[in-house]
Amino acid sequence: MxxxxxxxxxxxxxxxxxxxxxxxxxxxxxNKVATAVQLRFDAARSPALDEGVRRxxxxxxxxxxxxxxxxxxxxxxxxxxxRNRADALERLLDLIxxxxxxxKRRRPSRPTRGSRERRLASKAARGxxxxxxxxxxxxx
Numbered sequence: 773m774x775x776x777x778x779x780x781x782x783x784x785x786x787x788x789x790x791x792x793x794x795x796x797x798x799x800x801x802x803n804k805v806a807t808a809v810q811l812r813f814d815a816a817r818s819p820a821l822d823e824g825v826r827r828x829x830x831x832x833x834x835x836x837x838x839x840x841x842x843x844x845x846x847x848x849x850x851x852x853x854x855r856n857r858a859d860a861l862e863r864l865l866d867l868i869x870x871x872x873x874x875x876k877r878r879r880p881s882r883p884t885r886g887s888r889e890r891r892l893a894s895k896a897a898r899g900x901x902x903x904x905x906x907x908x909x910x911x912x
Contacts, residue, residue, distance in 0.1 A: 774865070777872050782820050787864070788812040789857065794848035808848035811860040816841025821868070829871035836867075843867070 773781040794808030815821060815829055815837070830837055837843050845867075847860035883891075 774861075777869060780820050780825070780868065780872055782813075782818070782868075786813060786818055786820070787861070789860075791853060792846075794856075807851060807853050807856060808846060809853065809856040809860045811845045811847070811857075811864060813843045813845075813864055814841065815843050824874065825868070825871050829868060832867055832871050 773783060774787075788811070790810045790812070791806040792808045792810055793806050815826055815833075818826075821829070826841070829843070830841070833843050836845060843864065845860045845863050847856040847863065849859055850856050
């Protein structure tokens, strides 16, 4: 089991890894060895996640989640499989940790009486300033 949060732990069997060829640094080695990691996690069918976490994960994952609810993370930053594997796993766990946080509901508030009075006083002062700029009306 991979601990994610105090309440969420993933089974290693839920995570599927495939090694693919990576671009970037590596010289001739990059053409011969599949060092990039494509990590797949089926969030829709995972028993470790509740419905709220799944919904928030779908929003956070964006294009990284397929229509079937599978999160796909590709890591090719490093030249070795091990470091790319660790990077992909850490990115997945970070995504799930962020999805596990329940956002606080916004409670609408009203402006205070003092703030309303200050706003109206500043509007009145601005109006007086503009009226003073107009000058006296010309008489014919």
